[in-house]
Amino acid sequence: MTSYKHPLGIVASLPEEDVKELEEGLRGDLILPDNEDYEDARNVWNGLVNKYPALVVRAKGGADVARAVGFATDHDLDLAIRGGAHNQAGTALAEGGLVVDLSEMDSVSVDPDEQVARVEPGTRAEDVLAETQPHGLAPPTGSAGDVGIPGSTLGGGIGWMRRKHGLGIDALQSVELVTADGELVKASPEHNEDLFWAVRGGGGNFGVVTNFEFDLYEVGPMVQGLGVFYPADVAEDVLETHREVMVDAPEELTTILLRGEVPNLPPMPDELAGTPAVGILGCYAGDPEEGEEVIEPLRSVAEPLIDMSDVMPYEMLHDLGTQMYPWGRKYTHRSVFLDELTDEAHDIILEQMDEAPTPMDAIGIWSMGGNIGHGPDAAYAWDDKGYMITIEGNWEETANSPNLEWARETEQLLRDLDDAGAEGAYAGFTGVEEQDWEDWSEQVYDDNYDRLAEVKAEYDPDNVFSLNVNVDPADRNG
Structure with missing residues (x-):
């Protein structure tokens, strides 16, 4: 066993050979507490948040995400997903756990004729608008440029054209995500319909989204x-x-x-x-x-x-x-x-x-x-x-x-x-x-909670994705 430390003490103890195997299997980078990029990797928007993860996987694609999720579950580590790192509650970090950092998955592909954008999860609102606004198009995003697309969209996506064109989830055509068991699945009105319903407002409870597909609307520049x-x-x-x-x-x-x-x-x-x-x-x-x-x-x-x-x-x-x-x-x-x-x-x-x-x-x-x-x-x-x-x-x-x-x-x-x-x-x-997450879950999800718990039980029965406004799969009916 090797202890992974930060200046204030031990973060976690993990088998060295397992950590080495994880690193060798990644296209992206593994960042440990002694790495020069560690402080940057644990830096988030809200200055109140000061957490020390044991490992940060800076993913280059869905395969890296799946490996990281599997490592966290195999070693019983809390798992956090770092998209834009803008969520004020600090859920982009896991104290002593594993962080999947999506910041390098940041491509935006725009089809101006079809008025569709395909967006990776390391992007922020400003990144997407930089690609769509030259065409006089935009999807609904958060109201600030540095808000991450994943957290904003999956929670609803309340932005500057909401009354005209709705929320981010209203424009969402489909997502691809890695589930708790490492499977890459698509969710849309035609594929895994219950999952598509759940991710649009249910947050990161059901997996790690690796691609968003949005309708674009005529607005601006x-x-x-x-x-x-x-x-x-x-x-x-x-x-x-x-x-x-x-x-x-x-x-x-x-x-x-x-x-x-x-x-x-x-x-x-x-x-x-x-x-x-x-x-x-x-x-x-x-x-x-x-x-x-x-x-x-x-x-x-x-x-x-x-x-x-x-x-x-x-x-x-x-x-x-x-x-x-x-x-x-x-x-x-x-x-x-x-x-x-x-x-x-x-x-x-x-x-x-x-x-x-x-x-x-x-x-x-x-x-x-x-x-x-x-x-x-x-x-x-x-x-x-x-x-x-x-x-x-x-x-x-x-x-x-x-x-x-x-x-x-x-x-x-x-x-x-x-x-x-x-x-x-x-x-x-x-x-x-x-926070009392149970109370916030009731406030955020209201009468949708029971159905969300059913979907959660299907896609994440062990509540691997728990650092969020959580839906507990144990609350499913029956």
């Missing part, structure tokens, strides 16, 4: 963008106007309202950075001239601190998300879905922001509706909701922060709003600290 920040003292008026506009807004308009502060980013003037504010960001996925007229009421609530609204590259909206939530900051983001924005919901948002412990904290109102859920039936449970509220703890300093408790408290206050239809959670926004 230039769109009417919305970006206006108002002083915090007119927040009540801004929330009211936003509610009135979005009730009847055309499906082309997608918005996120943020009660927080002016971010310290270009083109924000230095003197405005950090000013308490309420901002509305948005995209009009249609004719820009029509979009300018549609967003005008959201730009004229009061005298803005800054108004960046203009016709802009579609990719720029994703760049903004990357800059607003940079790699390495500490994060805890929670979520609740609402049917409607009641006065009480607005009151809680305003009151809780007054109680926010650090300046970068925010609460977001994401407009939903429109064509969300237009695709084939999927395991995503909340496609009929009008809004998603995100409670965002964002800070730089100590790990043990009051942000954690503030986010929990705010989420619960919103979750108690029965008149607003408050329920559920998005898989990408489930907090980070010592």
Whole structure:
């Protein structure tokens, strides 16, 4: 047996000959704690996460993925899948376990005539858009450019054209994935239909996706963008106007309202950075001239601190998300879905922001509706909701922060709003600290959980893929 160590101690003890056999059988690289690439391989977006895996397999293809999964099961190691490493809960890493790193599986193939893209799992939203936007096409992706395609899509895929073209799962035609027993299978409306249903909203519970096939939609490369920040003292008026506009807004308009502060980013003037504010960001996925007229009421609530609204590259909206939530900051983001924005919901948002412990904290109102859920039936449970509220703890300093408790408290206050239809959670926004996965599974999957457990029992009966918002195969009926 050989002990694999990091500077703080032993990570795991494994038979040296087995590790050598694993390495020799890979096309990609095996990264151990003494490797110069180890620190990079365990680096993830959320600075709260600090885990030390025993091995990292940087896969070059499905065969490498299958070998890594088999090694983890044979040696009873926790298994994590590292796609974009953007999941805030740190599920891209396994303490003392094995990480399958997909970052080198990063090809994007675009057929502009058929309006289809085939995407490998090491890609991020910005990588896919870089290949599709020259053709004036895009699939629905996450709202920030550095969000990984696997985690974002398998949880739903909530992006900047969601009200016009739906979620990532609505555009998904098929996937190929490696299951717990090392088999490469295809899932689509014609192949393994139950599995295809399950992966679209059920996350990484069923295997490691090695290829995504997306429908592409006509959007961009230039769109009417919305970006206006108002002083915090007119927040009540801004929330009211936003509610009135979005009730009847055309499906082309997608918005996120943020009660927080002016971010310290270009083109924000230095003197405005950090000013308490309420901002509305948005995209009009249609004719820009029509979009300018549609967003005008959201730009004229009061005298803005800054108004960046203009016709802009579609990719720029994703760049903004990357800059607003940079790699390495500490994060805890929670979520609740609402049917409607009641006065009480607005009151809680305003009151809780007054109680926010650090300046970068925010609460977001994401407009939903429109064509969300237009695709084939999927395991995503909340496609009929009008809004998603995100409670965002964002800070730089100590790990043990009051942000954690503030986010929990705010989420619960919103979750108690029965008149607003408050329920559920998005898989990408489930907090980070010592989570009760069972509770989050109930919130994320709702009534779909029992059927998901049946599919899980078929494809992963031993719960090899457990580092996620987990579906326990033991919960299957019968």
